[in-house]
Amino acid sequence: MRAILASALFFHVVHGHIGAFTKGMYCRNGTEPGVENQNTNDAVQPLYNLTKSDWWMHHSNKCDEFPPLPGDFLEVPARGSFTVELAGNRALTSFSYGGRYVTAWGDGKNHPDDYSITNLGGEPNPSGSGCIPDPNLHAQNETMAAGTVFAISYESDIKQVTEENLVVFTVKYHTPFKLLATYDVPDLPECPPGGCHCVWGWVPNHCGQPNMYMFPHRCIVTGATSTTQLAPAKAPVWCEDDQSRCVTGPKQMIYWNQLDGNNVVTEGLQLDGDWKSPGYNQKMGFNDGAQHDIFLPPAPTSSSDPTTTTSLAVNPPTEPAPTSTSQSTDAPTEAPTSIAETVSSSVTTVTVTMTETVSYCPTSTTQTPSPSVLLLEQEWKEPWSQPPQALSKSLTKAQHLRRGPSFRV
Numbered sequence: 001m002r003a004i005l006a007s008a009l010f011f012h013v014v015h016g017h018i019g020a021f022t023k024g025m026y027c028r029n030g031t032e033p034g035v036e037n038q039n040t041n042d043a044v045q046p047l048y049n050l051t052k053s054d055w056w057m058h059h060s061n062k063c064d065e066f067p068p069l070p071g072d073f074l075e076v077p078a079r080g081s082f083t084v085e086l087a088g089n090r091a092l093t094s095f096s097y098g099g100r101y102v103t104a105w106g107d108g109k110n111h112p113d114d115y116s117i118t119n120l121g122g123e124p125n126p127s128g129s130g131c132i133p134d135p136n137l138h139a140q141n142e143t144m145a146a147g148t149v150f151a152i153s154y155e156s157d158i159k160q161v162t163e164e165n166l167v168v169f170t171v172k173y174h175t176p177f178k179l180l181a182t183y184d185v186p187d188l189p190e191c192p193p194g195g196c197h198c199v200w201g202w203v204p205n206h207c208g209q210p211n212m213y214m215f216p217h218r219c220i221v222t223g224a225t226s227t228t229q230l231a232p233a234k235a236p237v238w239c240e241d242d243q244s245r246c247v248t249g250p251k252q253m254i255y256w257n258q259l260d261g262n263n264v265v266t267e268g269l270q271l272d273g274d275w276k277s278p279g280y281n282q283k284m285g286f287n288d289g290a291q292h293d294i295f296l297p298p299a300p301t302s303s304s305d306p307t308t309t310t311s312l313a314v315n316p317p318t319e320p321a322p323t324s325t326s327q328s329t330d331a332p333t334e335a336p337t338s339i340a341e342t343v344s345s346s347v348t349t350v351t352v353t354m355t356e357t358v359s360y361c362p363t364s365t366t367q368t369p370s371p372s373v374l375l376l377e378q379e380w381k382e383p384w385s386q387p388p389q390a391l392s393k394s395l396t397k398a399q400h401l402r403r404g405p406s407f408r409v
Ligand SMILES: *[C@@H]1O[C@H](CO)[C@@H](O)[C@H](O)[C@H]1NC(C)=O
Pocket: 029, 035, 036, 066, 067, 068, 069
């Protein structure tokens, strides 16, 4: 049965990308009005070479028009941490089928703990690329995983979110890798009554199309005691070779390789000899963990000169509420339990349902991709997963990309 499951999954994973699944996510039901699609991968589609009107907030497939239900928020505990599921399809998360297809990995399969291109644990690698074939993590191993983030905007209306008010507040190095990722939270203030927007981001480091991920969730900050507001975000800059050039303080998300609206434009090679690929890591000046340097100077106390910084202080500081320290340790709620359950029960229940109802590429009409689809995936993988000098094909593609009007040198 395990073999059948593996082969049933195998034919679909070439389409897999990764997205963050939470209670507050947009288009959790998919993007067909009035229909709940438990098998949706709308949220995991990467963004590449699009106009800003399409890539901003994942408008490309209208996810931004499918908000969560009122009251459904990703909960972000101030000074604590929160856990999300990074998977290739809702079917593989605790949000679908009672968690039946959940494993420790975002492709619903089982892999070695130290899964890597040199320890595939039997996972087929048909493209022969030098990267983990599935989940499509765009990495050779955990160390090489590029890093993911959440940014927060204190706007309840998604249309009011801008580059400047959307501030990266937590960075998780070496993700995406396994299903669960836990992000640490700085001392965020409370959201307005309609909630905030929290946006997940990832820029893979090669191993495929040089795309980016930007995906909106509604969120609230719980346990907030601080009233210090966030400062406007600045665009990050490339500083791999000179850390003194890194932008400090609040940073924007990375907007890259799109037709317009990029805030990062790269040229040339990174230190490992591959094309520069900006990511949420040291190359772009992002430190791991909670970002503590994103705040305005503390609001003045009532005794200070009212003319100095009143415009910065939206709310005067109130008496701090008692701090809940337990908040930070119990962040993962249902997911770990359901995973444990699933790992032990999945083999007996999966096979029939999987082949009948779970298609990992809902847009495709058949269960198995055509040879041309597989080929396309391989074409993407090979040129970008190797140093450009090695393949004339990749040079052509890279030059083509750099010649485009918005990819100035
Ligand atoms: C998603 O689908 C379920 C089941 O039909 C429904 O109860 C829920 O309201 C839907 N959520 C949204 C945001 O439309």
